[in-house]
Structure formats: C-alpha cells, structure tokens
Amino acid sequence: MAASFHAFVLAGTGSGCGKTTVTLGLLSLMKKRGLRVQPCKVGPDYLDTGWHTAVCGTASRNLDSFMLPTSTLNALFCEQMRHADIAVIEGVMGLYDGYGTDPDYCSTAAMAKQLGCPVILLVDGKAVSTSIAATVMGFQHFDPSLNIAGVIVNRVNSETHYQLLKVAIERYCSVPVLGYVPRMEGVALPERHLGLVTARESVINQQPWQDFAAMLEQTLDIDALLALSASDNLPVGEWPALPAADAGAGLTLAIADDEAFNFYYPDNITLLARTGLNIVRFSPLHDTCLPDCQMIWLGGGYPELHAAALARNVTMLEQLRAAHQRGVAIYAECGGLMYLGSSLEDSNGDRWQMVDIIPGHSKMGKRLTRFGYCEAQATQQTLLATAGEVLRGHEFHYSDFTPETPAVMSCRKVRDGKTLQAWSGGWQVGNTFASYLHVHFAQRPEMLNHWLAAARNAL
Known part of the structure; x- marks a missing residue:
C-alpha cells in the first residue's frame, strides 16, 4: 500500500x-x-x-x-x-x-x-x-x-x-x-x-x-x-488463528442470496473463501434446484415480506428438507431461522408453510421483540460452537419464534455490568443449526472449523 x-x-x-x-x-x-x-x-x-x-x-x-x-x-x-x-x-x-x-x-x-x-x-x-x-x-x-x-x-x-x-x-x-x-x-x-x-x-x-x-x-x-x-499511520492489528488454507477444499457452500435473504458480512464470506471452499449462490425465492453442496447458509433478510412466494416454491422446500436429511451442514441466521421453521405468520395474520427442519412457528409482531448486542453460550455441541463456547453477536427482529424443541444456547444481554435479559435460543436439529443471532466469524474463527468438520463428517 x-x-x-x-x-x-x-x-x-x-x-x-x-x-x-x-x-x-x-x-x-x-x-x-x-x-x-x-x-x-x-x-x-x-x-x-x-x-x-x-x-x-x-x-x-x-x-x-x-x-x-x-x-x-x-x-x-x-x-x-x-x-x-x-x-x-x-x-x-x-x-x-x-x-x-x-x-x-x-x-x-x-x-x-x-x-x-x-x-x-x-x-x-x-x-x-x-x-x-x-x-x-x-x-x-x-x-x-x-x-x-x-x-x-x-x-x-x-x-x-x-x-x-x-x-x-x-x-x-x-x-x-x-x-x-x-x-x-x-x-x-x-x-x-x-x-x-x-x-x-x-x-x-x-x-x-x-x-x-x-x-x-x-x-x-x-x-x-x-x-x-x-x-500514513494504519492502526496496529493482528489476525487471529485462521482455518487452514485448504480446510474447505473439495466442499461447496451454497449461500441464499435474493430479495428475502441478503444480510451477510462481506468479511464472513471472505473468511470462508480463504479456506478453499467453492462458494455458490442460490435463491430460495426463484430457484427450483438447490446447488450440489455440502454446506448451506441462509442469512437474514425479510422472509416475512416474501412468505407467500417462499411457500409456493415447494420444490425448494423439498430440496432443502432432503439436504438436511442427508446431513448437509446448514446454518441459518434470523430470517433463515424463520424460513427453516415449520410455519411463518406474516403481519397480515396469514400463515405459510416453511421448510420444517426446525420445528416451531414464527409470528411477526408490531414492535421489536429483541434488539441489540448479546452473548450466547452453547450448552451442547452445535454447528458453530462446542459446549461452553461463547459467541458475541446481535439480534434485531420483530418476529418471535415458538420452538417445539429445546434451545441449545444460553443468551444474555449485559450492559454497564448488569444482566438486563437472559433467555434461551438457537436450535440444533441433526446437522442444522439456526438462531436469531447474527455473528461475525472473525471473532472466533474456530466457528468455521466446526462448520467445515460437520460438513466433512456427513460425507
């Protein structure tokens, strides 16, 4: 430079x-x-x-x-x-x-x-x-x-x-x-x-x-x-330990990318690409064929605004269920969680069938359900973290998810040294993990090693 x-x-x-x-x-x-x-x-x-x-x-x-x-x-x-x-x-x-x-x-x-x-x-x-x-x-x-x-x-x-x-x-x-x-x-x-x-x-x-x-x-x-x-003075920084440059070699990650799902940190995608992963994009809204892949990422966005179209794309729903059943390592954040649930109720009160990998129902509200930074500690092995590991992220959503299976993360919001809220969140079903939490992978690159290992173990 x-x-x-x-x-x-x-x-x-x-x-x-x-x-x-x-x-x-x-x-x-x-x-x-x-x-x-x-x-x-x-x-x-x-x-x-x-x-x-x-x-x-x-x-x-x-x-x-x-x-x-x-x-x-x-x-x-x-x-x-x-x-x-x-x-x-x-x-x-x-x-x-x-x-x-x-x-x-x-x-x-x-x-x-x-x-x-x-x-x-x-x-x-x-x-x-x-x-x-x-x-x-x-x-x-x-x-x-x-x-x-x-x-x-x-x-x-x-x-x-x-x-x-x-x-x-x-x-x-x-x-x-x-x-x-x-x-x-x-x-x-x-x-x-x-x-x-x-x-x-x-x-x-x-x-x-x-x-x-x-x-x-x-x-x-x-x-x-x-x-x-x-x-002419850049700040002093140092990269944390990153996954090996060939850690993702031979694996393909399919990222949902359309009007309903498009909240991704570019740094996260860059870190994944550095592992040698093949990264492809697909649209849960418009595509009828899921790419051949061993990993899937469903990011945040506005699935509630496109719930009818997502529900009508039955072929994609079926292909995602089949991918889950054969062990594809699926990660979903916020809107992705809503899509992987059993059903979604939009702001008009209409209820739509979703993928049904994470048993539970999402319902849109009129005010923020949860907003801001929080910490989430895994209570068991998950796709991104082992038991006891803590992830830092943020939640920002008007919907609420009513699960039918136990949560796998203990979450809390701490401000000025005081715990303001504590709740359970995040759900692991088979090789699929979904939560409302948005995270930046660079905070703990081990997350990527966990995800990649889960994908390889299912081959």
Whole structure:
C-alpha cells in the first residue's frame, strides 16, 4: 500500500441527522474524483452498508468492536486499506452513543480513536443560528482527546444562513466548517419496520446520487476534507488463528442470496473463501434446484415480506428438507431461522408453510421483540460452537419464534455490568443449526472449523 492514504469518520449528533445520505453523497463524489473508496460502517448494521455498496460499487465493511477484538478489527481494516485510497466511515447513532453509558465502548468516538481517524461532525442547521456553536462545543468538550477535525452542516436553507452558522462555529469552537448540505429532492432513502429498505430490493438509480455528489462538490470544501483526513499511520492489528488454507477444499457452500435473504458480512464470506471452499449462490425465492453442496447458509433478510412466494416454491422446500436429511451442514441466521421453521405468520395474520427442519412457528409482531448486542453460550455441541463456547453477536427482529424443541444456547444481554435479559435460543436439529443471532466469524474463527468438520463428517 502507498505510504499515504485518507480516512475519516462521519459522525452525527444523533440518529436521523442525515449521516447515511451524506455518506452516500461523499462516496459518490470520491468515486467521481477517481479515488479507490472503501466504505465502512461503525456497528453491526446491514442496511446502511448495503446502500454504501450499491452506490460506490465496493463492498462496505462493518467495524464492530462488540463482536471483534481490537487487534482483529484493526487487522481487517488494514487489509481493506491495502486496496483503497480513502476510507469513508459512517458512524452509528450519535458520536458518543455506544453500548451502555460508557462513551468509549462500542461508540463512533471510540472507533475513531481506535483507528486513529479524524471525526467530521455532521450537525443539523435547521431552525438555528448561533446556538449551533453550543452544540459543537459540547461535543468537543465531552472528550477533549477526540480529534473533531471539521464540521459539516446539514439542512441549510441558503448561503446566507450557512455563513451565519459557519462564522458562529469557527468563532466559538475553533474548528473548520467544511461546508453545508442543502435540501435536495430525490435522495431520500426508503424505510420500513427494520429501518431502511435494502438496496438489494430497490433498483438503484445512480443519477440522483451523482447529482447529489455534484452539488456537494459545490457546497463542501472537498480539498480541505482530504487534507484533514490524510494519514500514513494504519492502526496496529493482528489476525487471529485462521482455518487452514485448504480446510474447505473439495466442499461447496451454497449461500441464499435474493430479495428475502441478503444480510451477510462481506468479511464472513471472505473468511470462508480463504479456506478453499467453492462458494455458490442460490435463491430460495426463484430457484427450483438447490446447488450440489455440502454446506448451506441462509442469512437474514425479510422472509416475512416474501412468505407467500417462499411457500409456493415447494420444490425448494423439498430440496432443502432432503439436504438436511442427508446431513448437509446448514446454518441459518434470523430470517433463515424463520424460513427453516415449520410455519411463518406474516403481519397480515396469514400463515405459510416453511421448510420444517426446525420445528416451531414464527409470528411477526408490531414492535421489536429483541434488539441489540448479546452473548450466547452453547450448552451442547452445535454447528458453530462446542459446549461452553461463547459467541458475541446481535439480534434485531420483530418476529418471535415458538420452538417445539429445546434451545441449545444460553443468551444474555449485559450492559454497564448488569444482566438486563437472559433467555434461551438457537436450535440444533441433526446437522442444522439456526438462531436469531447474527455473528461475525472473525471473532472466533474456530466457528468455521466446526462448520467445515460437520460438513466433512456427513460425507
């Protein structure tokens, strides 16, 4: 990698302040300038990263310090920067919002300090003038060790309004204001119950984002942003022990990939590919033939929105059941669990037959059933973990699964040193394991060895 690169964190004062929209504009703009752009997202979110990827054409990476040890996360980041000129890192929630009340645990601020990246703070300029300086000053003083290198003002009505805000911030906060983001039609992102509509479900019209980027080129000082984000020091990291380069040789993994199932961390797929696995993709919605394989992965997504079509694809249901019966090692996360259950009740109250490998019923609710980070300890041998091993991940779902077999993982949510919730989850039936938990394999690459061994043992 070249000695010099650029990297910055776009942080906000809170959720809904426009981070994702502005990030997408900046990604499009940097790409237009001919830079090799690496998009990233702080935290476990799949939806924002999907939009990052769709707009700039490079797979966005999640930087999650709950699931990943510091050294591992740094190593993954450095790996991506070998092929990039600039990292545009979108923060999560507000700058200091983490897991619990510790601003240095799983927050955007903590990630910026861990990676050594400057923070560009996005603030809302609507219906405010000099008071905006108090907002910026509060974020500066909350953690003086954090490098808030610049400010961008969102939702600005006019050049006159912007100049008032700029003068106030620079006078009282001594931090450069890099420009503003005016309102623009056509760049709003569609939403639904889990957040944004996935980029996979939408036909991405690049023109509005290119127009947005062209506008930002006029209202932001991109040269100043690049100067502030220049660096030649990557964070120090080290890979954990990985599976052997030929551990997956001779095996084929089929990954469900369509409108119903598309929540996957690119790092996870990269780690699997490094084992020598042959990776193919299939659609539970549209395909009638399951690929010839020894492993299957059904990721998260929105099966509830496609339940009727999934139920009508009887051939795929039958082929998945047959694969399970002959011992194919099947792993399912969240939406994949719902699909592998016996039935699924959608938000209209209609009940649909599913694969029926994991006995139980999924039912959609009107509010989040469980949300956030959690730890899961295996109580017996499972596809990914042996008894006693602990996996860190996150759950985010409106559905609830009523099982007909005992769970195989003891789960808990701990925040600020206190256990807030404890429950049982995860179900192992034969060589199939499914749970609501989304995990990052790099936290414990032994998971892959377990999965590969289960696939080989069934041959």
